[in-house]
Amino acid sequence: MTADSTGTEYDSDVEAAIREKHPALITYLTAGDPSLEDTKAYVEALDRGGSDLIELGLPFSEPIAEGPTIQAAINRALEAGTTPEGFFELVDDLETEAPLLVMTYYNMILQYGDEPDVRPFVERAAEAGLAGIIVPDLPAEEADPLREACDDHGLDLVFIVAPTTEGERLETIMSQVSGFTYVQARLGTTGARADVSTATHESLERLSAFDVPKAVGFGVSEGDHAAEIVEAGADGVIVGSALVDIVASSDEPAVDLEAKARELKRGARRGADSITVDPEDTPEPEQP
Amino acid sequence: MSTSDHDHDRERDSEATFGDYGGQYVPEALMPALQELEDAYERYVLNNEDGFMDEFRERMRDFGGRPTPLQRADRLSERYDRDIYLKREDLVHGGAHKLNNALGQVLLAKYMGKERIIAETGAGQHGTATAMAAAHLDMPCEIYMGRTDVNRQRPNVYRMRMNGAEVNPVEAGSGTLKEAINETLRDWATTVENTHYVIGSVVGPHPFPKLVRDFQSVIGREAREQVQEKAGRLPDSVVACAGGGSNTMGTFHEFVPDEDVDLYAVEAGGSSLEIDAESGVAPNSATLSTGTDGVLHGAMTRLLQSEEGQIMESHSVSAGLDYAGVGPELSHLVDIGRVTPVSVDDEAALNGFHRLSRLEGIIPALESSHALGYLERAAGTAADTSSGRSPRDEESSEELGDLVVVNVSGRGDKDLETVLEETEKRDLEAAPEVEVFDG
Ligand SMILES: Cc1ncc(COP(=O)(O)O)c(C=O)c1O
Numbered sequence: 001m002t003a004d005s006t007g008t009e010y011d012s013d014v015e016a017a018i019r020e021k022h023p024a025l026i027t028y029l030t031a032g033d034p035s036l037e038d039t040k041a042y043v044e045a046l047d048r049g050g051s052d053l054i055e056l057g058l059p060f061s062e063p064i065a066e067g068p069t070i071q072a073a074i075n076r077a078l079e080a081g082t083t084p085e086g087f088f089e090l091v092d093d094l095e096t097e098a099p100l101l102v103m104t105y106y107n108m109i110l111q112y113g114d115e116p117d118v119r120p121f122v123e124r125a126a127e128a129g130l131a132g133i134i135v136p137d138l139p140a141e142e143a144d145p146l147r148e149a150c151d152d153h154g155l156d157l158v159f160i161v162a163p164t165t166e167g168e169r170l171e172t173i174m175s176q177v178s179g180f181t182y183v184q185a186r187l188g189t190t191g192a193r194a195d196v197s198t199a200t201h202e203s204l205e206r207l208s209a210f211d212v213p214k215a216v217g218f219g220v221s222e223g224d225h226a227a228e229i230v231e232a233g234a235d236g237v238i239v240g241s242a243l244v245d246i247v248a249s250s251d252e253p254a255v256d257l258e259a260k261a262r263e264l265k266r267g268a269r270r271g272a273d274s275i276t277v278d279p280e281d282t283p284e285p286e287q288p
Numbered sequence: 289m290s291t292s293d294h295d296h297d298r299e300r301d302s303e304a305t306f307g308d309y310g311g312q313y314v315p316e317a318l319m320p321a322l323q324e325l326e327d328a329y330e331r332y333v334l335n336n337e338d339g340f341m342d343e344f345r346e347r348m349r350d351f352g353g354r355p356t357p358l359q360r361a362d363r364l365s366e367r368y369d370r371d372i373y374l375k376r377e378d379l380v381h382g383g384a385h386k387l388n389n390a391l392g393q394v395l396l397a398k399y400m401g402k403e404r405i406i407a408e409t410g411a412g413q414h415g416t417a418t419a420m421a422a423a424h425l426d427m428p429c430e431i432y433m434g435r436t437d438v439n440r441q442r443p444n445v446y447r448m449r450m451n452g453a454e455v456n457p458v459e460a461g462s463g464t465l466k467e468a469i470n471e472t473l474r475d476w477a478t479t480v481e482n483t484h485y486v487i488g489s490v491v492g493p494h495p496f497p498k499l500v501r502d503f504q505s506v507i508g509r510e511a512r513e514q515v516q517e518k519a520g521r522l523p524d525s526v527v528a529c530a531g532g533g534s535n536t537m538g539t540f541h542e543f544v545p546d547e548d549v550d551l552y553a554v555e556a557g558g559s560s561l562e563i564d565a566e567s568g569v570a571p572n573s574a575t576l577s578t579g580t581d582g583v584l585h586g587a588m589t590r591l592l593q594s595e596e597g598q599i600m601e602s603h604s605v606s607a608g609l610d611y612a613g614v615g616p617e618l619s620h621l622v623d624i625g626r627v628t629p630v631s632v633d634d635e636a637a638l639n640g641f642h643r644l645s646r647l648e649g650i651i652p653a654l655e656s657s658h659a660l661g662y663l664e665r666a667a668g669t670a671a672d673t674s675s676g677r678s679p680r681d682e683e684s685s686e687e688l689g690d691l692v693v694v695n696v697s698g699r700g701d702k703d704l705e706t707v708l709e710e711t712e713k714r715d716l717e718a719a720p721e722v723e724v725f726d727g
Contacts (some may be wrong), residue, residue, distance in 0.1 A: 061568075062584060064473045067313045067480070071460070084596055107314050107583040111597030116581045137583070141304075141317045142311055162317035164480060169319065187317055188478035200646040 012159030013099045013131045014156045014179035015067040017052050018213040023268040024052040025226070025234030026215050027243055027261060028103065032057045032082025034247070036090045042247060047096040049261025052236070054096060055134060058087045058104035065136035067191030069241040073248065084112050084121075091128040099131035103159065103181075106138045109146065122149040133177050140173045147176065158182050161207065163199040170206065180213040182238065185220065185229075192241040193219035195226045204233040205271035223267025230271030237268055304494035304589075307576035307623060309616030312413035312493040314473070321480045326495045327636065328400045330629020332393075333502055337539055342553045344392055344503075351424055352391060353381045354506065358514035360695070361660040363647040368667035370688075371519060374650070375511045375695045377535065382417045384653060384698030385507060385535045390417035390486055392503035394425050404479065405429040407486040408472040410465035410531065411608030411655065412435055412444025413698055414488030419453035421486075429453040432471045435463035437607045443702045462601040465531075465611045469585050471624075474718040489532025490615030493586030495536075497615050504538025511693055512542045525550040529695065530576065530629070531608050535697035544626060550687060553618060554662040556604035557631035568594055575604040575614040576622050576629035589616040604711055606654035606703070636661035638710055641700060642718035653698035663694055 010016040018024040027046045031039050039056070046054055059074040059082055066074065091100060102125060113120030125133065132155050138146065140159060151158045156179030163175065163186060174181065183204065186197035200216055207214055216229045217238025226237040243257060250256040304311055312322055319474045332340035348354045364372040377385040394405055408431070409415030415431040422429035431453050438457045448455050460467040469492075476485040478564045490504070508526075515523055528542055530536040530553040543549045558572030570592045572578070579590035584599055586651045592600040592612040604610040621627040628634055632640070640660030645651045652660060666684035700707070711722045 061461075062470055064470050064585075065477070067474075078598065105583075107591075107593070107597045107599075110582060111593070111595065136315055137313045137586075139312060139314065139316050141319070142313055160316045162315070162319075165321045166315050166320070169323075173316075184317065187480065188475050 003106060012154070012179055013154050014053060014101070015213055017099050018215065018236050019178050021052040022229040022235055023272045024215065025050055025261060025265045025268055026053040026055060026217070026236050026238040027051040028055040028057060028238065028240030029243055029247065030070060030077050031058060031087050031090060032077030032080050033073040033244070034076050034088050035080050036082060038079050038253070040090060040094060041254050042257055043094055043096060045258040046243070046261050047098050047138060049258035049263035051098045051261050055101045055103045055238070055240070056087070056091070056099045058084060058102055058108055060105035060108050063105065065189055067189035067241065069192065069244050070190050073244045084108060088124050088128045091130055101132040101134055102130050103134040103136070106135050109133075109135065118146045119149050122146070122153050122155060126153035126155055126186050130155065132158055134158045134160070134182060136160065140176055143176070160184050161203065163203055166206065169247070174207070174210045174212060180215050180236065181207065181210070183207065183214050183216045183234065185216050185218040188218070190218055190241055192221035192245060196225050200229060201232050223263040223270070226267035227266050227271035230268045231274050237264065239264055245276070306497075306617040306620035308581070309587065309589050309619045310341070310494055310497060311588050312586060313583045313588070314493050315346045315477055317477050318480055322493055322495070324400065325499070328396055328494045329499050332396060332399050333499065338399065340395070344395055347391060347395065348388065348506070351381060352387050353379060355510045358381055358511055358518065360518065361648050364395065364663070367647070368663065368674040370667065370690045370692060373515060373518070373523070373691075373693045374648075375507060375693060376540065377507060378650065378652060378656070378696050378699035382413070382420050383701060384417065385504060385538060386414045386417035386698070387420065388506055388533060389488070389500050389503040389537065390414060391421040391424070391517045393484065393486040393499070394418065394421040394427060397486070398425055398427065400484065402482060402484040404483040405486055406432070406472055406475050406479070406483055407466035408432045408465065408488060409444075410434070410468065410610060411490070411606065411653070412437065412441035412448070412702060413608060413653070415453070415455070416444045416447045416451070418486050419448040419451035421574055422453065423451040428454060430457050430475070430539070432458055432468045432475070434458050434465060434468045435442065437464055437468070440706050441607055441702055464602070464607065465598065466602070466613075473585070489534040489536045490617060491532045491585060491587060491613055493591070497587065497617055500534050501537045501617065504534050505541040507535065507538040507695060508540060508542035511539065511695075515691070515693055519691055520674070521691065522546055522549055523691045523693045525552060525687070526693045526695070527552045527554060527662060528695040529554045529609065529655050529660045530614060530618065531556070531573065531611050531655060532613070533618040535695055537615060537617060539695040540627065542610070544621070550689070551621070551627045552662065553622070553627050553629050554658045555629060555631040556606060556609035556637070556658055557633040558603040558605070559634060561631065563592070563600070564610035568598060568600050569603070570612070571603050572631070573604045573609050573611055575612065576618065576630040577631050579614070584613045587616045590614050590619045605637060605706065606658065608653065608655040609658065630662055632658055632665060634710070635714060635716065636665060638707065639716055639718040640664060640716070641703070641707055642711070642716060642720065646720070648698065651700040652696050653700045654703045656695070657700070659694050663692070667692075
């Protein structure tokens, strides 16, 4: 249990970060892109810029849930020789205000240690101070071993809810979520988009009955998206590809990452503010 | 967790896995589609609802050309001093066993009300079969194919396009089957609501390994009946090449309960079985022989991977075997000792290609040539050392027995360019003079 400034108790650091900093900004970078040293500087910049949680990708050679931007980042990281041990040493070194989560594919977790087994990875993750794990190719049906290991070491296991997740499956997943629910904004892979998908609004509507923090990712790239998503009922926004783009193309990635994080966080706040405004004070929207 | 949850898990395990292998390791967005497919598999394939299996068998007969013959190969039989029977899947429409599965799945997609077909392909045989099935059943179709494979299997690229399919080259990695599967999964994750992914082998998440095996098991069912008719008994051994393992499982499945019949899965030994872990490249695709357990493309199975879990680039002279994974059921059958994994290198496969072409008038796919390469190694004449050929392995020769069924999974027309090029580089004992093909 973690207590916030008002004395409210939350199940984990991850949940506390989202509920307390509401609306939360969750940022993603691929570790080792273009080197682990650079990643350290970039993560610290995202932390300064107002990230409330930071996801670090541990690169896997077959990233089937990623679009071209993150695929390319993973290739750069692998070419730079990024290993799980190097990744954990980076996390050992990082001191951020935002809790850190690892995002990776299931085979990377299984292969850490001598035999295919999830426990050595979870133990090392806990020792490095990671707060949770996200595995894009691990549906709830296959997650028992990892969930048990995470429970034993006080790590959150974050599940993804897709636009196709409905009915009984949705209930099962929501009953197993810890930390927050990763709401996939649209079908497909990761990648920055120019708009917010209508699937986002539908998913948030379907999830509104569940009292679990909800953060929306896949395609979010601008402050205005963050505002719209929070206004639609999300507790947080997750931004990855738009930040990876900065790493790949900026002359001063750390400066630009910090600025981008601020823009996104401001956008999220704007979204939250527009919800709390008394509807009586706002003019009726014009009917078309 | 409550007891009923545990019961549910156990029930699910028995369906979704083969021993420790199998499962459904895919992005959440795909899970409802897999459930829908599981349901359709049970209704249409297992229970023949709406006469699905009747229609499938009829189309396989009239459009696909089944049953295929089981032919006694007289000169091979003479050479190896035992009865060699060839299951002629090269005679299936399209030139490979791949149509058995492609037609089954495209028809199933139609019964499920899907509107679009996607598939990946390595050698192009599965892509071709899927494109043909899609044209036959009037479904739009897109095929993903690695860049390297596009270049080495041109005839099949043309055939796919002739049949109206769109071919999307995949540039990532070494441009082979593994990358094509990644890209098809990405497409599927975007279009899953109206699209069916016709996976090309007994790989991927449950229920694909079972579904594909069941559509392919017609090979072994026919072969088992035919061999009893022709030779009056079951064979001593059955030999098939293994990439993902669909012709392997299709040929083996009906023989699995016949414990006296030995089953040999022949993998691509490439240029060497040694793995260069440092560079992350395996100069072979011998997953069952040298791989370790892990998760790739939706299933727990044997893989070619580094100690840290990165999947290796594989290699084989035959595009259809060039894959770092293998079907989970095959991994299981190897673990319990029912299937014996063996491998032959590129050169033995090329020799197998030339030998069958010269001796029997059948030009086999380079994939199938691996099975023929193994036959030579296990049963080749001990006396013939003049050619510098290594003598046969007496133990393997005995194990192979007197009556052998070899699955010729496909025909080699698609491979002629590769074979000429690779033959020219080597001094092959079974090859004709290839220079005369110039000009
Ligand atoms: C003729 C032929 N045989 C075998 C294979 C290997 O696939 P599998 O191991 O699934 O039969 C292929 C793949 O393209 C093929 O075209």
